Amino acid sequence: MSSAPHSVAIAMTDGMLHFELALAHEVFGHAPDAVQVPWYDVSICGTQAVHAGLFRVDPDSGLDRLTRADTVIVPALADIHDIPADLVEAVRTAHESGARTVSLCTGAFVLAAAGLLDGLRATTHWAHTDQLAACHPRVQVDPDVLYVDNGRVLTSAGKAAAMDLCLHLVRRDHGSAIANLVARRLVVPPHRAGGQAQFVMTPVPAHHDHRLTELLGWTMQRLDQPLTVEDLARQATMSSRQLARHFHSVTGTTPLQWLLTQRIRRAQELLETTDDGIDTIASASGMGTATTLRRHFRRTVGIPPDTYRRTFRK
Template structure:
């Protein structure tokens, strides 16, 4: 039943992923509504044009908590969207409205990429979009989701799950992770980082999640390490040590460690490793450089070292990461832009790992 929608999703290219539709009805959670708007409905500084065209679709005026929302279009507009976002659903003990479920299913059958935020997974499950797939939702409701929809493989221990044309996220903050993941798929890691920095997303969440969205430190410029950070970023190909960083910052190694912990929440070496991994991600996405060349450019030294740290930090090997995120339009040998094939039902799971 859903094979056509998967094939359509695979053949869609980055320029096609332009219209993001928010599917709303009474009882949606206002946090997820606002989050989706901030990510997809606000054109970030420096973003290439066109950015997303963001529309809100619903059966009429709807309530989200204490807020009244006037949609731009009816639910039938979802069928013409490239990406459909289903926010969190407040009352998971009752079935979601049939018109919303039908509209989301119809959008997916028409080829839309459908993503749920938090308990919006109940809407996707009711539409049959999660049958036979791995999915997640807010931890407090994963057991209920698994009980009501036994054909869904519910994973309570992940931030989000990417099945290609169908994506689900855990609660609240994980919804942001998923939205940034979509931006990264469509526009690359640099733009996802730009959006994250504008929204002041911390570089590391509690627990140290292996997210594909790795952001540089969004710290202000009035701290003792403000001049050190750009100096390091320009020298990631160098074998820098804590002593090198301390010398450049004109402070002792112990004092440097205290400042790093205060500003970044981590140690100098862990922060440096994160920046090296982030740079490796960008090179894997945007160049054809070999793993050896990327290891040298990121200061990892050897491909073996890069693979070990990359796999442990990100959760997949560099080669797998490159295949997954090279889903953008690239110039052909004649200089003309040609779309690369998008990934289909990958079943990617983004799981917390030890810090």
């Protein structure tokens, strides 16, 4: 990794929502204490002091700073019908200059207006996905995911999903161990999704259902064991059918798919943080054999485990 810090420019205009603006600054502007690598160099960029929700925010730099940034983040806008032309032009120019361009919530309307989402899958807050699709028919709007990673262009849904995307970026840049440290500092789940461009995953949401919370924790401690849906149902004192209904209502997925996702994530973490061979990682993640791990890993992540290790090992 280069010794120079990765520069992050947070674009700002009047009427931006303070939650996403503050969230991005909190994630990228403050390194966890244990992190020894160069952290991000963050600037808030705009033409003048603005009101973001309840707060007045003064910019660090003008919008021209976006063209010199490694990553440009566009937080949510309160008014998606009145997007400043200078903001759109600055974001477009930054992208053309090579910046990774990210929108949080309704910031996607800025990226769409700049033409950056044409032909790509993208998302925004669920209340505005129909409007994004109607206003920008060349965008493949997906209302059912938390975020979409197209490599150099990324979009998120609203509020908490913006945090998921920011943590995903930290993970891309620094690996899962450091992303987990950031998540722990912020007291949020460390959702880690994707290993290639345009790979989309809906992370499992946190939920306060006591029975399921205990079951998920119990399962995470036993991923190396040959667990079945019947084992999970027995631990939850439910029938397999009851567990499936309950699981879907809380997580939006099936017990088997959730278990496979956690095994893949465990394998990703071991590939990033250890020198263990594929056979050892397959056993530790509950996949059993290297052949099984490679098959499921490639189907889920899109690349083989060895390629993933070379790409994401820090």
